[in-house]
Amino acid sequence: MNIVIVGLGIIGGSYAKALMKYTDHRVIGINRSSAPLEMALKSGAIHEAGTIHSLETADMVILATYPAAAVKFIQNNGSNIPPNCIVTDAAGIKGSICPELKDLAGKFGFSFVGCHPMAGKEKSGFSASDADLFQKASLIITPCGASEKAVNKVIELSKVLGFGKITISTPREHDRMIAFTSQLPHILASAYVLSPQCPNHKGFSAGSYRDVSRVASINEKLWSELFLENKEMLLSEIDMFMDNMNNIRKAIDKNDKEEIERLLKKSREVKEALGE
Amino acid sequence: MNIVIVGLGIIGGSYAKALMKYTDHRVIGINRSSAPLEMALKSGAIHEAGTIHSLETADMVILATYPAAAVKFIQNNGSNIPPNCIVTDAAGIKGSICPELKDLAGKFGFSFVGCHPMAGKEKSGFSASDADLFQKASLIITPCGASEKAVNKVIELSKVLGFGKITISTPREHDRMIAFTSQLPHILASAYVLSPQCPNHKGFSAGSYRDVSRVASINEKLWSELFLENKEMLLSEIDMFMDNMNNIRKAIDKNDKEEIERLLKKSREVKEALGE
Incomplete structure (x- = not known):
């Protein structure tokens, strides 16, 4: 060919x-x-x-x-x-x-x-x-x-x-899944590394830092286009994620150990059901 | 000994x-x-x-x-x-x-x-x-x-x-850094995998999903104690992260491509300055 x-x-x-x-x-x-x-x-x-x-x-x-x-x-x-x-x-x-x-x-x-x-x-x-x-x-x-x-x-x-x-x-299923599997992780990573602690992480970090921050080095021209072309699905994923973050935050703020455990257990079970 | x-x-x-x-x-x-x-x-x-x-x-x-x-x-x-x-x-x-x-x-x-x-x-x-x-x-x-x-x-x-x-x-510096390098990534991962898309990710995911979700399999009894014992520093990291997420979210919602690019570029530069 x-x-x-x-x-x-x-x-x-x-x-x-x-x-x-x-x-x-x-x-x-x-x-x-x-x-x-x-x-x-x-x-x-x-x-x-x-x-x-x-x-x-x-x-x-x-x-x-x-x-x-x-x-x-x-x-x-x-x-x-x-x-x-x-x-x-x-x-x-x-x-x-x-x-x-x-x-x-x-x-x-x-x-x-x-x-x-x-x-x-x-x-x-x-x-x-x-x-x-x-x-x-x-x-x-x-x-x-x-x-x-x-x-x-x-x-x-x-x-x-x-x-x-x-x-x-289908294009619709693809875009919904990609918003979760790829676009959201890139946004998380980008938001994560903006902490004032980030430039001083060496000596205090291990695999968690490395993995979450990995995709923060992003081609901003391409990805801003990808985000906007999938705006509806992406905003929906961001909002669900922020709700879940807020639930954990609230439980920590209230010293509600049982509720933190319950939320973390739910997440662990999702991963375990996937065999991951 | x-x-x-x-x-x-x-x-x-x-x-x-x-x-x-x-x-x-x-x-x-x-x-x-x-x-x-x-x-x-x-x-x-x-x-x-x-x-x-x-x-x-x-x-x-x-x-x-x-x-x-x-x-x-x-x-x-x-x-x-x-x-x-x-x-x-x-x-x-x-x-x-x-x-x-x-x-x-x-x-x-x-x-x-x-x-x-x-x-x-x-x-x-x-x-x-x-x-x-x-x-x-x-x-x-x-x-x-x-x-x-x-x-x-x-x-x-x-x-x-x-x-x-x-x-x-020092204990104080340790706890501030660990809130960022370790505790926050564990919370992100846990919040992330609660998306209804997560159980269906296979075939639609690659390294970004794998890396961000890795530490969601968490020992909830130990980590809820660690979070509460470092509550002040951790909440401060969560809040900074949520602010940065909100800034990106807002720019996407407003179709403000320039602002998305500016924020992603800032993150890329943090990683590049670290040689990562």
Whole structure:
């Protein structure tokens, strides 16, 4: 296949490197700025630096830009994509872009299969990309009405690139779960490290600090977009979390040891039921 | 030395096993219930199951019970401890017990050196203990007026048992830092997993979920005591955290992308300044 990757950041770059390492497909990179393209070419992560005309002979297009930019790219260049082509993406939210991408697929005749590779690092950009970033990572696929054949093609390729668990979902279910599993932890971590104690933690910290603060090093431009594109679900998760925090806070404030124990026990039981 | 360990839970049990593995000291265990003592004897974690009379020939006593129980133990049995003995503890809070233990040391004539080994697991009890639990772990020492000789003896032994970074602190500084580095993360984790989304996270989660939720499996009896014994500092950390959460929440609610970016950037810069 000719596979065109749009956006050579950490995710697009990792797709390119994984395709090079694990498949014989031809890998063509497209990027707004030229520096990542040159790095990708030099490091052998892509076969060629493409243009929008590379879309005309693409069998698969992987959109690895910010979410809104992915939609815009297809609005502007969708007419270059042939009908037998499968377009997929890598955005961390689905509800706000999948319906539009599905409509554009209908308009231009290609297939669209939404994807969210659950992988990343605390760094961004092509220099952080890695051929093995997706090894054993979870992948969420939102088929959005694409044919079984197209979805299976994406699944097959994803397995070759190293993905572990693959989950089929709807944009709405995806966004509700992601608000909890990914967006809220990033907000917690960011709020956590703003304590005046944080800069002095060394010598007083162990695994709890390390784990909770890990994802506070965040690409603020990408994540502010992701948060706003999933505003409703995210605010609902934040509010539930704050209520649960307030319950524990109140029990501590009242010296109500029994109530603290009851709340902590509930949490422990959730983890234990999950076998974690 | 004759070293008496009071309380053979995960921490006391790990001290016993580490002393057996890395030193030639004689290890004597004391425990309220007999089952852990028998397990410890059988598994070779202690040389003998002691009684309060074992204190009479002790060169060092390690209090590894819950905090309030450690004070009570010394109130009841301190007269059995000889003047040349060093008593140390393992409690996760210091301000509420160290002054009292210091006074008792003065009254009975032995030395008291407060210790907080920053190590643990998501399990508790002797069966979770491990000779290498302290390998590279941080240790916080609150000398509370003990002689340099006594403090150095504790430091020396701690290094032999595998501890890495050793920090000397005051009870007040210890408790302020621990409220941030350890207690708050345990509360966040506990509040986090109460979301109705949590039981369905599999297939939708990756490192962020895993790391933030890790310490939600908590020994509620121990931690409710630790929280209440450090109430003032902990509530202050919770309130700062909630303020920071509210700021991010408000910015999302108002669709204020610039403000979200500004807040996330601040957090990223804290982590970067720490080289994390």
